[in-house]
Amino acid sequence: MPPLLEARGLSRSFGHVRALDNASFDINAGEVVALIGDNGAGKSTMVKALTGNLPVDSGEVLFDGEQVTITTPHQASEMGMEVVYQDLALAPHLNPVQNMFLGREVSRKGLLGVLGFMDEKTMRARAEAGFRELGGTVRSLTAQVGAMSGGQRQQIAIVRAITWANRIVFLDEPTAALGVVQTKNVLDTIKRVRDKGIAVVLISHSMPHVLEVAERVQVMRLGTRVATLPAKGTTVEQLVGAMTGALDFSNADSKEGAA
Amino acid sequence: MSVITPPGQAPDQQVVADPPAGDSYLRRVANLQSVWILGVLLVIVAAFSIAAGGRFLSTSNFSLISQNIAVWAVLGVGMTFVIVTSGIDLSIGSVLVFSSVIAAKVMAAVGGDGWGVAGLGILAALVAGIAWGLLNGFLVAKAKIPALIVTLGSLSVALGLAQVITGGIDIRAVPGALTDFNTYIKILGIPALPFTALIVVIIGGIVLHKTRFGRYTYAIGSNELGARRVGINVDRHLILIYGLSGTLAGLGAILALAQFGTTTIAGQSLTNLNVIAAVVIGGTSIFGGQGSIFGTVVGLFIPAVLQAGFVIIGVEAFWQGVAVGTVLVAAVYVDQSRRAAALRGASAPNPLLAMLKLKK
Incomplete structure (x- = not known):
């Protein structure tokens, strides 16, 4: 089965800054995928590109295995995608x-x-x-x-x-400003959303939270996806290593598409 | 702008959960600014009634008061919509003058005293008002010029053009049909001008509180970016809101012509501020997102009742300005404190009572 949503080789430049540089992303139905990366790694740009908030210079997006061009947030909504922005x-x-x-x-x-x-x-x-x-x-x-x-x-x-959203929800830093109990509630909520069969893209800086709820973690660095790791068996150190470029997962990345 | 406490500083949600009483209709009503300010109005009415008795509490007195606020009430409906979006429209007085000049010119050119001529005048005034309103709205929404500046500009331009057209001399050629409408006609026992204003107020209230258009008006004043993100056409809505304010200024022009039998070129220079004061006294937040038409009407009655009352009990009417200004500042202070309390998650006590307690 093809991924629910897949981005292949997205690129987008702002002047001389390459916000997305041949970046890819994929998520399956009913899956929680974390999108992590340092500030400026391109996470938000990726989400904007996937939800019709930002046109890309090149690359393709596939929804249910079919190539689509999403140009407006409204169109993304009609396809069953919603974004929860950091400012809500x-x-x-x-x-x-x-x-x-x-x-x-x-x-x-x-x-x-x-x-x-x-x-x-x-x-x-x-x-x-x-x-x-x-x-x-x-x-x-x-x-x-x-x-x-x-x-x-x-x-x-x-x-x-x-x-x-009956297909995908994007959550941008949902736990960034919350206390312990509130964070737990939000993480529980994410699990319940997943159990309804809705895919969740979780953007977060909090590695423990990411590892707790996500099935897979996709790491972005300098505008491109540098690693896709299963949450199980992956440590916070490995994630940080991938984010900073200290660890190289580029070989693992090439094989994950079929998983 | 709208006040949001950073989520991190908010108390734990388990603690904040509303007590069941928080949902009760009565309590919610009691927490509305317009209800408190209605209490203030009733106190003022009671005080004058005790001081002046039947001379104040007479049908003719209240008939006069309602005549005096009819035009402002029509303008106040539009202003409430504008201020709920966190905008401002300073131009209404000038647009009223401009529209009434255009209407008077049209009616004078056609000539005659009947409703046919008056109808043309009404149409002309409404078209002039709509045009100014849409221009304001376009400059605010599309050119992104602050509403304060846009409407300050149109205030000046509209009045200036009205003076250019007339040479600064009021036009007195108002058809008899219009002035008779004001003088003789009563509908359901209410004089025609206040009755017209009442209709506008009721329709305005229904639109603001019950329809999608009203909901979007609040949403834009509350969080404009959020409104855009959920797909509301904010620019178009703002243009319509300012268009509405201009249209009602056009209608106000006709009412003013009927009331005075002449254009009032020099007589509307403080109309905008008086209407804004009434809207704010009535609990509409100058920062947007909150307000009601009912509050605006109460806010209009306070200065009018004060003025009538002062005249009747023989206090110089100049004191009205002193009293209204004080009420304005006090009302906003009370409103702000309550709102701050509500945002802290407390059960919004009345700050006036709290102040009294402190003094003891």
């Missing part, structure tokens, strides 16, 4: 339900719907179901998101993403 992109003055359906409000039936009225009951029920499914810690669906803790907000952003 939530509206702090709106409540979790309103945030979850922002830009995708359910219309009332008939004339009222045409006039722009929204079906608040349906949205609330669906949001409740979404939060219950993830066993979240979000207790209030009517309070403003801005009044909630970082962990709760992270959860809202993730629930929003997986409500709309």
Whole structure:
């Protein structure tokens, strides 16, 4: 079976800076893949390129084994891909339900719907179901998101993403600013998302977290993928070695495509 | 901009979980700024009623008050939308003047006293208002010029053009149909101007609070980048919002023509600030994302009631400015403290009460 999403030889330059240099990436359905690398290694650029936020100079992207050209975030959404950005992109003055359906409000039936009225009951029920499914810690669906803790907000952003993404969710540093308990909740959430059959791309600087939830770790350095390692049996030292270039995994990398 | 506490500093989520009471409708209503400010309005009304009795608490007095705020209420609806997006529209007074001049010119050129002529005037005023609003919106959304600067510019240009067109002399050729509409017509016992304003307020409230258009207005004021990321066409929405504000200034122009029977070229220089003050007193955050049409209406009544009350009890009306300014600053202070408390995850106590407690 071909990978769910695969990027081959993506390149993108900003002036003289090669943000992506013949970089590849792949993820299978229902798999958690970590994307790691030092600052400026090209992780965010890769995610942007895969989700229609950034055109690439060369290279190809395959979705379900078929070549695709994703030019807008909207198109990525329609294909079942969502991104949870590091800043979460939530509206702090709106409540979790309103945030979850922002830009995708359910219309009332008939004339009222045409006039722009929204079906608040349906949205609330669906949001409740979404939060219950993830066993979240979000207790209030009517309070403003801005009044909630970082962990709760992270959860809202993730629930929003997986409500709309049925294939792949990209998480950009979901645990960067969280405490111990909140981090554990987010990692548990990632596992539950994976169990639903949705692939998760996890961008993180935290090696222990990466090794805890990911099946495979793809390491980027200087705009290209330098290693793909199974999480099992890999140590934090090996990951850091690959990130910094101290260890060379280039031979291992060439064989992993079929795995 | 919208205040977000860094996630890392937020308390542990287990602790912060809402108590069940946090969801209760009554408590949420009690926490709204517009409800507190409604209390202030009621206190002011009660105070004047005690001081002046029947002379203040009369139908004719409140009829007069509602006449006086009708035009501002129409402008206030548009301004609430604009400020909820964290924008500002300083140009409404000038756009009103410009629209009323255009309307008066059109009506004078056609000539006559009937509704046919008045209808042409209304159309002309609305078109002029929409044009200014869309221009403001385009410059804010597409040219990315700060709204304060754009509307400061159009404030000057619109008023200047109105003066150029008229030579600075007010046009008094307003059809009888319009002035009669103000003087004689009552709908459901309410004079026609306030009734028209009431309709605009109700429609504005429904659109802001119940429709997708309103939801996006809040979302843009709350987190513009976030709104863009979920696929909302922010630029188009902003253009429409400023267009709405301009349209309502055009409608306000017609109401003002009906009310005064003349254009008011020199009479609208503080309209923008008065309307902005009312919107802010009513609990709409100048930083965007929060506000209500109901609050704006209450915020309009406070200065109007103060003015009427001062006249009736024989205090110089100049004190109105002193009182309104004080209420404005106090209202924003109260609002800010409550909001800060809410963002800390506390159960938002009333800061006024907290201050009183401190003093004891």
